[in-house]
Amino acid sequence: MGLVVQKYGGSSVADAEGIKRVAKRIVEAKKNGHQVVVVVSAMGDTTDELIDLAEQVSPMPAGREFDMLLTAGERISMALLAMAIKNLGHEAQSFTGSQAGVITDSVHNKARIIDVTPGRIRESLDKGNIAIVAGFQGVSQDKKDITTLGRGGSDTTAVALAAALDAEVCEIYTDVDGVFTADPRVVKKARKIDWIAFEDMLELAASGSKVLLHRCVEYARRYNIPIHVRSSFSGLQGTWVSSEPIGDRKVEQAIISGVAHDTSEAKVTVVGVPDKPGEAAAIFRTISNAEINIDMIVQNVSAASTGLTDISFTLPKAEGRKAIDALERNKEGIGFDSLRYDDQIGKISLVGAGMKTNPGVTADFFTALSDAGVNIELISTSEIRISVVTRADDVNEAVRAVHTAFGLDSDSDEAVVYGGTGR
Numbered sequence: 001m002g003l004v005v006q007k008y009g010g011s012s013v014a015d016a017e018g019i020k021r022v023a024k025r026i027v028e029a030k031k032n033g034h035q036v037v038v039v040v041s042a043m044g045d046t047t048d049e050l051i052d053l054a055e056q057v058s059p060m061p062a063g064r065e066f067d068m069l070l071t072a073g074e075r076i077s078m079a080l081l082a083m084a085i086k087n088l089g090h091e092a093q094s095f096t097g098s099q100a101g102v103i104t105d106s107v108h109n110k111a112r113i114i115d116v117t118p119g120r121i122r123e124s125l126d127k128g129n130i131a132i133v134a135g136f137q138g139v140s141q142d143k144k145d146i147t148t149l150g151r152g153g154s155d156t157t158a159v160a161l162a163a164a165l166d167a168e169v170c171e172i173y174t175d176v177d178g179v180f181t182a183d184p185r186v187v188k189k190a191r192k193i194d195w196i197a198f199e200d201m202l203e204l205a206a207s208g209s210k211v212l213l214h215r216c217v218e219y220a221r222r223y224n225i226p227i228h229v230r231s232s233f234s235g236l237q238g239t240w241v242s243s244e245p246i247g248d249r250k251v252e253q254a255i256i257s258g259v260a261h262d263t264s265e266a267k268v269t270v271v272g273v274p275d276k277p278g279e280a281a282a283i284f285r286t287i288s289n290a291e292i293n294i295d296m297i298v299q300n301v302s303a304a305s306t307g308l309t310d311i312s313f314t315l316p317k318a319e320g321r322k323a324i325d326a327l328e329r330n331k332e333g334i335g336f337d338s339l340r341y342d343d344q345i346g347k348i349s350l351v352g353a354g355m356k357t358n359p360g361v362t363a364d365f366f367t368a369l370s371d372a373g374v375n376i377e378l379i380s381t382s383e384i385r386i387s388v389v390t391r392a393d394d395v396n397e398a399v400r401a402v403h404t405a406f407g408l409d410s411d412s413d414e415a416v417v418y419g420g421t422g423r
């Protein structure tokens with residue numbers, strides 16, 4: 001029996017009952033002969049509550065102190081979980097990200113893991129303990145400050161530890177039975193996927209399927225760590241995410257893997273940009289200097305009479321203020337007329353490896369949206385994904401329409417949501 005890493009999300013440890021339930025599960029794995037490392041998230045919506053609190057004392061909390069605050073959430077759950085395990089008669093020790101050897105760069109609020117040195121975890125395991133690690137946090141290599149890995153970052157902690165400890169598997173326990181063909185909170189007829197390739201899961205995660213974080217899947221693919229996404233509330237087999245199907249089960253790669261949606265982005269339009277070389281470079285240099293990642297970009301046709309054009313791009317809502325401020329500061333240098341900000345947008349994406357060889361998919365996707373009366377504002381594609389931006393109000397309807405149009409609906413309402421608030 002080898003080493004397993006188990007990660008429990010916030011909804012699985014939302015209250016004392018949840019912590020006790022999860023503790024029993026962890027002890028089972030230990031009794032089955034595994035060495036067990038557990039990564040735990042903050043209880044329930046604690047992280048959101050801490051963010052709300054910070055915003056009440058400062059309009060734009062950021063940086064070092066914000067990270068100090070947010071990491072407190074995971075410290076609470078790790079200590080409580082260790083206590084609950086001890087109460088069941090087993091030894092457990094909790095560790096902060098820093099103590100567990102999670103070394104990051106120094107970009108606060110969205111740090112990247114650059115190394116994992118889990119000496120203390122190994123030591124603890126060798127003494128027969130269950131090791132509990134606070135998710136979503138690390139320590140910066142140069143400044144030695146506490147950092148956080150971005151929302152949902154406990155998934156990445158789990159996979160990074162699994163890689164560093166050469167674990168057999170990384171189990172991600174959450175409030176649904178696995179990865180579905182769409183978010184079960186939106187599509188009751190979503191189907192559980194038994195196996196999905198890293199590539200497809202990467203696109204789904206990047207397009208807003210928050211059941212797994214994009215960076216965690218990237219990490220798992222790089223180190224070839226199989227992930228098993230499953231519910232902490234049921235005993236069912238979940239979804240395997242790996243390069244090849246696990247075991248001797250013959251699973252065909254689906255043509256369409258699923259539909260993702262995302263309402264966490266906003267759209268910025270830079271109005272009246274001179275249509276000459278270097279303008280887009282100046283705009284996006286400004287944005288990247290502010291360390292903001294953007295998603296989609298469109299440039300309108302320039303009006304011949306004025307020689308001016310508009311450029312729109314999407315970015316996380318949380319970065320909206322920063323982007324507008326940075327562009328305003330460079331208004332003279334870039335030379336645009338004005339800025340527009342729209343946070344009532346949503347994105348719908350269809351993902352599947354079969355798209356590469358099936359030109360009809362795009363047309364069917366647009367037909368499904370038009371039949372549902374959904375207007376499209378922006379479009380972007382990759383080899384295995386097509387995404388559109390619509391009004392936020394249209395997103396749920398659009399997801400359901402596309403899910404049905406591509407024959408993804410299951411015959412029964414099997415998608416159960418066991419917990420969480422969907423926040």
Ligand code: ADP
Nearest residue numbers: 009010011174178179180182183185209210211
């Ligand atoms: P945790 O607290 O365990 O990290 P998250 O809320 O981050 O849980 O992720 C689980 C949620 O992801 C589910 O409750 C579900 O609403 C959402 N989700 C979005 N897309 C999917 C999908 N394709 N399959 C399963 N869940 C999805």
Ligand code: ASP
Nearest residue numbers: 041047136151152153154
């Ligand atoms: N608690 C953090 C969050 O809510 C990290 C995580 O749960 O993965 O984003």
Ligand code: MG
Nearest residue numbers: 009152210211
């Ligand atoms: Mg999560």
